[in-house]
Amino acid sequence: MAATSKRTDRAARRPRSVLLAGAALAGALGITAVAVTVGGDGGAVGMRGPGQVSDNRPGVVDTAAAEWIAASSANYRTADRPDDYSVDRIVVHVTQSRFIDATRAFRNPAHQAAAHYVVRASDGHIAQTVREADVAYHAGNREWNERSIGIEHEGYVDDPQRWFTDTAYEASARLAADIADRHDIPIDREHIVGHNEVPGADHTDPGRHWDWDRYLQLVRAAQGGRTTA
Ligand SMILES: [Zn+2]
Numbered sequence: 001m002a003a004t005s006k007r008t009d010r011a012a013r014r015p016r017s018v019l020l021a022g023a024a025l026a027g028a029l030g031i032t033a034v035a036v037t038v039g040g041d042g043g044a045v046g047m048r049g050p051g052q053v054s055d056n057r058p059g060v061v062d063t064a065a066a067e068w069i070a071a072s073s074a075n076y077r078t079a080d081r082p083d084d085y086s087v088d089r090i091v092v093h094v095t096q097s098r099f100i101d102a103t104r105a106f107r108n109p110a111h112q113a114a115a116h117y118v119v120r121a122s123d124g125h126i127a128q129t130v131r132e133a134d135v136a137y138h139a140g141n142r143e144w145n146e147r148s149i150g151i152e153h154e155g156y157v158d159d160p161q162r163w164f165t166d167t168a169y170e171a172s173a174r175l176a177a178d179i180a181d182r183h184d185i186p187i188d189r190e191h192i193v194g195h196n197e198v199p200g201a202d203h204t205d206p207g208r209h210w211d212w213d214r215y216l217q218l219v220r221a222a223q224g225g226r227t228t229a
Pocket of ligand 1: 092094138195203205
């Protein structure tokens with residue numbers, strides 16, 4: 001109730017010059033259409049809260065395949081990777097929940113955890129919830145959070161038939177290949193690891209049913225056909 005009216009007030013107060021400046025900047029950068037839709041109907045855009053705009057730029061994703069669903073800023077730390085920390089690991093997770101519940105949990109400031117991405121089982125849809133430049137709290141290990149990008153997969157470790165779908169493996173592999181390309185991460189089991197393999201981790205995901213051979217083969221194939229089987 002109070003939050004809604006506050007959000008509307010914010011939108012109403014937003015100076016028009018900001019929007020115009022944004023459009024001018026977009027023009028200068030050669031971007032034809034930037035979704036500067038925060039004005040007008042205000043809260044209808046789905047902004048999470050007052051801090052969101054400055055903490056992270058909503059709608060900006062690191063990989064073309066992803067939809068932006070912002071995590072709460074309490075669940076990650078703003079950083080400037082790879083300038084402050086180099087990124088050399090990808091950590092594979094399984095949510096132990098539904099996609100919708102995972103993204104909802106990441107939006108909850110009390111959750112104290114979020115990964116950068118969540119892959120939906122049914123269709124391979126990808127949500128990006130934390131920018132790759134930022135340190136997401138997903139690995140349960142500070143140093144590993146700082147050096148890694150986390151990919152969550154919707155599902156349950158004990159029900160691979162239902163959740164570890166071909167579509168999810170393939171979508172995740174394309175994502176991992178893209179991350180590996182951009183951060184120059186080798187595609188091997190030393191650099192693409194399970195949450196359970198992070199030093200000190202008390203989590204068991206992605207579990208014994210996650211098919212690592214298949215996954216790495218798909219990542220290599222997605223990166224450019226350097227598959228050696
Ligand atoms: Zn995990």
